[in-house]
Amino acid sequence: MSKLVCIFLAALLFPLLQSCTTHKVEVAPVEIKPIHITIDVNVKVDKALDDFFGEIDNAEEKIDKTSSTTQ
Secondary structure, eight states: OHHHHHHHHHHHHHHHHHHTOOOOOOOOOOOOOOOOOOOOOHHHHHHHHHHHHHHHHHHHHHHHHHHHHHO
16 A cells, blocks of 8 residues: 555656756857958969060060160
């Protein structure tokens, strides 16, 4: 009989003990900051411009040399 009473009390106390626990989930706001990325691609463009304008400068120097010697 005492075994039956123990089982009965355990069956009554089991749901009560489970309901005593509390769970709290806290959701913090997520801060999103902008990311600045700088990619330097000027090296290839700068070299190409130097090559292009270098040819023009060389041609201009040749013109200047020939015009100064003829005067």
